[in-house]
Amino acid sequence: MIARASNALPVQARDGRGDRAEILAALKECAKRKDLARGKRIHAAAVECGLDSDLFVGSSLVSMYSRCGSVARSRMVFDAMEFLDRVSWNSLVLGYAENGGGEVALKLFLAMQDEGHCSPDSSTFVAAIKACSSLSERESGMEVEGMDRRIKVESLEKGMRIHRQAWSSGFERDIFVANALIHAYAKCGSLVDATKVFHAMPRRDEVSWNALMVGAVDNGEPELALQLLVSMNSEGRVAPNPRTFLAAIKACGCCAVKEDAKGIDSRLVKLASLEKGMALHSLACENKCDSSVFVASALVDMYAKCGSIADAQRVFDSMQDRNVISWTSMIFGCVDNSQDELALELFRRMVEEKRCPLDAWTFVAALKACGNLAALETGREIHEQIRDAGLEREASIAATLVDFYGRCGSMDEALEAFQLSSQEDMVAWTALVAGYSRQGDTPRVLELFQALLDKGLRPDVMIFSSLLSACSHAGLVDLGKRYFEEMSSKFGLAPGIHHYHCVVDLLSRSNRLEEAVAMVARMPFEPTLVTWTTVLAGCHKWKNSMVGRMAFQRLIALDRRLDSAYALMANIYGSLGLWRERQEIQAMRSMNVL
Structure with a gap:
């Protein structure tokens, strides 16, 4: 028999063959734990025992390698199998779908049916639908006027075809297929189709509710996500879990971004969203979901977006474990609420405690605080930390460095940071133009604007803010008016207030009152x-x-x-x-x- 130690390998039995059941159990455990190194050793043992040609062992190897993210090895085992069953097909399709190979997954889905040896089951459809979700993440999509989302048309059409096939194959009532469809439709930007699938389900579980709530938040309809939580509670059939509250709290934060702030005790507060957020916080505590580090981090972010740094700080201080998300949420919250000194104090604490690594967004938050305070030397020290971490060329950091140095009036350093950024990054261009505009260097602003046009880049509304401001301070009335008109007529941008x-x-300064x-x-x-x-x-x-x-x-x-x-x-x-x-x-x- 095979030893039961966690890292033990199946050994050769007296009859020259390994214990098949133990090899299958070990492969299943490796897949569950995503333990690729041990899985390779068990594969070697299976080959030594002559069990690699066994249909069930082969299918388990395909599944294990796919679950561990090694799709190439999974495909190698799959191609070597003399006989293929539905499990091996499903495992490989799912492996490609979950590891960025959506196109290959869908080709395999079609090939499985063309082979004619086995028809797709619910797991096959789930894998194919997940492939469509994977493809949607790489598709730029199409903007729809009046909608805060993009429609991923190509991925959506593929998903609809698979939906129709699943329906005609009798899987329209399968909860796993329906949940995958809700997620895929939401990822493709079609919340209407996701909602239709949801309401057509004869039974829903927490995954169903959570998928639609997350989809609503991601597609710019946070109010719907909050309504779904109310419906979920009123039905009482499914209890909310940490993922449910994570989606609802994010929805509340999104509502806060849309809400106009009111002045209360010298603070700008999003009162309606804050009240909803406090009710959600209380409900999360009642359901014992507030201890999740992800829920707590979302609460910190939500309270900050509502303008209540005190509540955000209370949640942050009460957390037993903090990750980079919770630290960064708190630091960003301070920056967004004009508490820049506190933001830098928290950043220093995070660096000193060394409990979790700093990521790009942590550095972005700290640099923004430095830019708001014009703290040039502190920002330079943080820039040095960024160099040490090898993150200087990361897009969000490069653009923020340009903005930081521009706010501090150090345009030579801003230009150096800009040259490290991607020359296609409009955020970096916007930051550089804004920096020269603040310095009153109108010729340089006009030169940069023409340069970005020459590169075939499309200016954004922020670029025009700097451009018009520069024209105003230089008294270039006719040029400023021309740029303002071209915003809509030439570039299709709606001017803001x-x-x-x-x-x-511009007109008032020039006595054209x-x-x-x-x-x-x-x-x-x-x-x-x-x-x-x-x-x-x-x-x-x-x-x-x-x-x-x-x-x-x-x-x-x-x-x-x-x-x-x-x-x-x-x-x-x-x-x-x-x-x-x-x-x-x-x-x-x-x-x-x-």
Whole structure:
């Protein structure tokens, strides 16, 4: 008999053949543990015992190598088998599907049926559907207007064909096939089809609910994910697990990103999302799911997105085990909530504790904090750590280095970092252009903009923000207006309110105040305090009391306690010698502000 020690190998029996049952059990255990090294030794023992030609041992070897990620070895065993059964076909198809070989998996799926020796079962369809999910991850997809997702058309069509075949083969009620379809449709950007499959299921398990919730979050419909959790609880047939709460908490964080913040105790808080998040946190505690490091990390991220760093810190401090995700979520949360000193303090703690390795996003978060503080020397030290880690050329880090040095005004170092980045990376281009724009180097901004066009790159809305700002500060009115028009007419980009403000500022600085007011009237956005303050500042520069009075009235209608509005208007009247009008403004200021 074979020894039972965990690393023991099957040995040759008296009759010259190894114990087949023990070899099969050992291969199954290796597949479960993904222990490739031991699996190879057992394979060698099977060859020595003459069992490698056994159908069941061969199928188990195909499965073991596939589960361990060694698809090449799995295919080698498969091709050497004299007879093939459904298990060997399914194992190989699944192996390719789960290891980035979606195209090969689907070819094998068709070949299995062409061979005519065995028809696909539910496991075969699950593997083929997973292959479609794998293909969708590499497909760029098609943008759909008004939708916060991309449709992966080619992968979607393949998935639909397999869905139809599974249906006609009688597997439409199989829960494993349905769960795989929900996941695949969501990955392909068709949440409608995923939802149809979900609602058609006669029975659902936690995988069904979780797949649709995750799909809703990934496809820009976080509200649906939260509604699904409510439905799941009200039905009471399936209990939520940590994956359920992970999806729901991420959904709450996505809702927070969309929500307008409200000022509470000198903090900007996403109140509605925060209340939902606290309720989710309480529910996770009731279900004993809050101790999961992934759930806790998601809570840290969610609270930070809601503007409650105190709650994020409480969750973070209560974690018994922290991984790189939890540390990075906390550091990013501090950066996003203007707590940059705390972000750097946490980064230093993480480095000193050495409990988990820093990844690219940890460095990105720390560099962003340095950029916000213009902490050039600290950022240089972090840059040195990045070099030591061999991450300097990683796309997200390279672009963030460009941005960091640009914010600190060190454009030579920003340019060096840019040259290390991919010249196709628009984030790096945007950061470099923004850096020169902040320095007031308009010729360089215009030169870089033309260079990226010459490379065939498509500018984004952020590039145009820097471009228009540079034109404004250089007084290039006609050029700035031309760029603004070309945003939509030539590049198909919808200008945001910031772009309108740049043009209003450009016109106001150049004493074209009536044009500035006309631009405000044409905006597809409601004018804000920034809008009218920009016009009033132009009136102050050019001593225009008529347009200035109108802008002032619009400002105090939005906020009658805005001290800067009264100060600007009073100065305009004073510069023109209109002392009575100046006194009226000062009286209004005393009544409403002081």
